[in-house]
Amino acid sequence: METADVIVIGSGQGGIPLAADFAKEGRNVVLFERDALGGSCINYGCTPSKAFLAAAHAAGRARQAKKLGIHNTVEVDFPAVMERVRGIRDRFNQGARKRLDGAGVKVVCAEASFIGERTVKGGDVTVQSPLVVINTGTSSLIPDIPGLAGTPYLTNRNFFDLKALPPRLLVIGAGYIGLELGQGLARLGSQTHLIVRGNRVLGQEEPEVSEVLAEALKQDGIQLHFDVNVEQVAHENDLFTLSLSNGEQLQGEALLVVIGRKPNTGALKVAASGIELDAQGFVKINDQFHTTCSGVYAIGDAAKQPAFTHVSWEDYRRLKAILCGEKRTRHDRVLGYAVYTEPQVGRVGMTIEQAQEKGMNARAVTLPMSQIARAIEWGHDLGFYRMVIDSDTDKILGATLVGYETAELVHVFLSLMEAGATWQLLEQSVHIHPTYGEALPSLARLLIGDDMPGCPNM
Numbered sequence: 001m002e003t004a005d006v007i008v009i010g011s012g013q014g015g016i017p018l019a020a021d022f023a024k025e026g027r028n029v030v031l032f033e034r035d036a037l038g039g040s041c042i043n044y045g046c047t048p049s050k051a052f053l054a055a056a057h058a059a060g061r062a063r064q065a066k067k068l069g070i071h072n073t074v075e076v077d078f079p080a081v082m083e084r085v086r087g088i089r090d091r092f093n094q095g096a097r098k099r100l101d102g103a104g105v106k107v108v109c110a111e112a113s114f115i116g117e118r119t120v121k122g123g124d125v126t127v128q129s130p131l132v133v134i135n136t137g138t139s140s141l142i143p144d145i146p147g148l149a150g151t152p153y154l155t156n157r158n159f160f161d162l163k164a165l166p167p168r169l170l171v172i173g174a175g176y177i178g179l180e181l182g183q184g185l186a187r188l189g190s191q192t193h194l195i196v197r198g199n200r201v202l203g204q205e206e207p208e209v210s211e212v213l214a215e216a217l218k219q220d221g222i223q224l225h226f227d228v229n230v231e232q233v234a235h236e237n238d239l240f241t242l243s244l245s246n247g248e249q250l251q252g253e254a255l256l257v258v259i260g261r262k263p264n265t266g267a268l269k270v271a272a273s274g275i276e277l278d279a280q281g282f283v284k285i286n287d288q289f290h291t292t293c294s295g296v297y298a299i300g301d302a303a304k305q306p307a308f309t310h311v312s313w314e315d316y317r318r319l320k321a322i323l324c325g326e327k328r329t330r331h332d333r334v335l336g337y338a339v340y341t342e343p344q345v346g347r348v349g350m351t352i353e354q355a356q357e358k359g360m361n362a363r364a365v366t367l368p369m370s371q372i373a374r375a376i377e378w379g380h381d382l383g384f385y386r387m388v389i390d391s392d393t394d395k396i397l398g399a400t401l402v403g404y405e406t407a408e409l410v411h412v413f414l415s416l417m418e419a420g421a422t423w424q425l426l427e428q429s430v431h432i433h434p435t436y437g438e439a440l441p442s443l444a445r446l447l448i449g450d451d452m453p454g455c456p457n458m
Contacts, residue, residue: 349398
């Protein structure tokens with residue numbers, strides 16, 4: 001059995017920098033990884049999906065340019081699109097390996113499990129350490145639908161291995177992964193059906209967000225099926241047939257299953273080290289990422305942290321600070337995220353409903369995209385900007401932005417909130433005309449009753 005200063009299990013966007021940093025400081029670090037280095041982000045999450053959407057949204061924008069008076073024929077070389085996606089994915093994966101090797105981290109390519117207190121075995125390697133960090137992430141949750149098992153259905157894990165464009169795509173699930181990949185294939189030429197168990201897409205967001213995205217999806221030719229369940233799956237002669245709870249049947253050459261995520265903790269055998277899991281299998285942690293076993297920590301979505309790459313990376317920074325004696329917690333940050341549909345969704349902080357549930361004297365103001373000069377000029381009329389403030393302190397509590405490139409714009413609110421700024425600072429700002437960002441001070445000016453914000457020439 002070997003000994004090490006640090007054991008890291010999982011090479012996600014928190015595990016890699018943590019392992020590399022400690023190794024560069026001269027510590028003996030062993031990292032276990034059962035799959036491709038880089039975790040979900042590099043291999044089947046952010047990196048390939050956004051490279052894929054770059055092509056899909058380029059095609060979608062070209063088709064929608066007819067409302068600007070531009071008429072064209074869009075030809076999609078799908079094999080070339082996917083080859084580019086895989087090339088970028090592979091390059092990023094190789095970069096992860098170079099970073100670990102360059103830092104002097106010992107990488108064990110094997111599935112890890114605990115065999116004792118802070119003792120981990122993977123393959124023929126057993127290591128004991130006073131410090132263990134779990135960063136194993138999550139994987140696709142697969143529903144128990146009769147007939148599904150054994151069929152060549154897609155998840156976000158194998159989606160990017162597609163070589164040919166499926167003529168028809170069936171999507172089970174209406175979260176951000178289903179919407180991004182479903183809209184992406186639709187824009188590249190697949191006839192797409194979205195099966196939604198509830199009455200709206202992206203159900204965790206505000207209803208107005210769902211309404212805007214549903215309209216955008218319909219404009220891309222996507223057929224939405226609400227309030228239905230899939231009761232049976234059949235696959236024969238390279239064709240999927242879904243039997244729905246409303247009696248309808250849908251057929252397609254490809255089936256994408258994206259109903260949620262589950263923690264990758266089953267193989268860890270954490271009980272051997274006195275580590276507790278919650279009822280869903282996530283690692284239990286306190287505010288300092290500490291598990292129920294002394295010296296063992298967990299970061300990222302395996303510990304039920306928000307499932308975003310930037311959160312996992314920020315977990316690494318906070319955990320490292322905590323281990324160095326700083327007073328940090330996993331909650332001392334402003335959380336933002338985005339959905340890369342078109343239009344995009346940029347979110348930060350609380351919605352008005354969430355603020356009111358906390359008993360806060362909150363107020364929200366909303367500015368439709370149809371009243372923003374830049375949006376009118378560019379033909380981006382779908383969406384809105386919304387800001388939530390605390391009426392007692394004037395501080396900004398949150399924002400919801402739905403529109404063109406709002407994943408970029410939401411950072412304005414994120415930074416203001418991190419600084420503890422009030423909405424008056426935004427209102428007093430002079431943003432460049434004509435830009436989408438110009439409408440953010442205009443949004444704040446709604447709190448003082450200004451008219452015609454962001455469109456001075458109308």
